[in-house]
Each structure stands twice: as C-alpha cells, then as structure tokens.
Amino acid sequence: MTKAYFATAINCIDGRVQTPVLDWMKKFCGVDYVDLITEPGPDQVLSEGPAEKVQAIREKVMISVRVHSSEVIAVAGHDDCAANPGPKEQHLHQIQKSVEVVSGWWMPARVLGLWVNEQWQVEIVADTRPSG
Numbered sequence: 001m002t003k004a005y006f007a008t009a010i011n012c013i014d015g016r017v018q019t020p021v022l023d024w025m026k027k028f029c030g031v032d033y034v035d036l037i038t039e040p041g042p043d044q045v046l047s048e049g050p051a052e053k054v055q056a057i058r059e060k061v062m063i064s065v066r067v068h069s070s071e072v073i074a075v076a077g078h079d080d081c082a083a084n085p086g087p088k089e090q091h092l093h094q095i096q097k098s099v100e101v102v103s104g105w106w107m108p109a110r111v112l113g114l115w116v117n118e119q120w121q122v123e124i125v126a127d128t129r130p131s132g
C-alpha cells in the first residue's frame with residue numbers, strides 16, 4: 001500500500017459545512033484524506049468549554065495525529081450555526097481562541113482556524129505557521 005497523507009478537521013455537525021471544509025483542506029494541505037471530528041458549534045466548545053467536552057475532542061484529535069501522522073489540524077466555525085448562533089465577529093474571536101487551545105495541546109501539527117462564510121466558502125482566520 002502506498003502511503004496516504006492525512007489532515008484533521010474539527011468541524012460542526014452541520015451537513016452544509018462538511019464538503020466545503022473537506023474539499024478545501026484536501027487542496028490546501030495536499031492530503032489524500034481528512035479525518036473528521038464533529039461537535040455542534042466546536043468553536044464555542046473549544047474556546048469556552050466545558051472542559052470534559054474539550055478533552056473528548058482532544059482525545060479524538062490525538063488518535064488522528066498518532067495513527068495517521070496528521071500534520072495539520074483545523075478548527076472550523078461557520079455562518080448560520082444553530083448550535084452556536086452569533087455574529088461573525090464572535091465566531092472569529094472563538095476560532096482564534098480555539099486555535100490557541102489546540103496549539104496548547106503540543107501536538108506536532110500546524111493548527112488552522114477556518115471560517116465558513118454565508119456562501120459556504122472557507123476563509124483562513126488563524127494559522128500557527130502562516131508562511132509555511
């Protein structure tokens with residue numbers, strides 16, 4: 001079997017944001033597959049808790065990084081999120097904070113913060129390795 005390359009996405013459960021984030025990450029990261037961890041409103045959960053939910057997400061991310069040697073972890077927030085309603089500015093703040101939290105897990109991976117806008121397009125709002 002030839003080696004397959006993986007990235008990891010922490011995304012909302014919302015069906016509208018799955019394909020945009022997966023397609024974008026495959027292209028941007030140049031990977032074959034994207035491991036997917038879903039949580040309603042993950043930008044809010046990672047930035048505000050509760051701690052046990054953050055820990056559960058961390059454990060899933062750890063498997064992806066360990067077993068699939070994922071080198072990029074993305075946290076995505078999106079427009080019109082039922083689980084985490086609020087203006088874009090609030091989401092962007094939460095996404096920034098989430099990237100800080102995930103970076104604090106000290107996994108050997110680049111961490112991206114993504115915003116999926118009202119046209120279901122992906123925008124980078126945070127990147128721990130901006131020029132890389």
Ligand SMILES: [Zn+2]
Nearest residue numbers: 012014081082
């Ligand atoms: Zn959502």
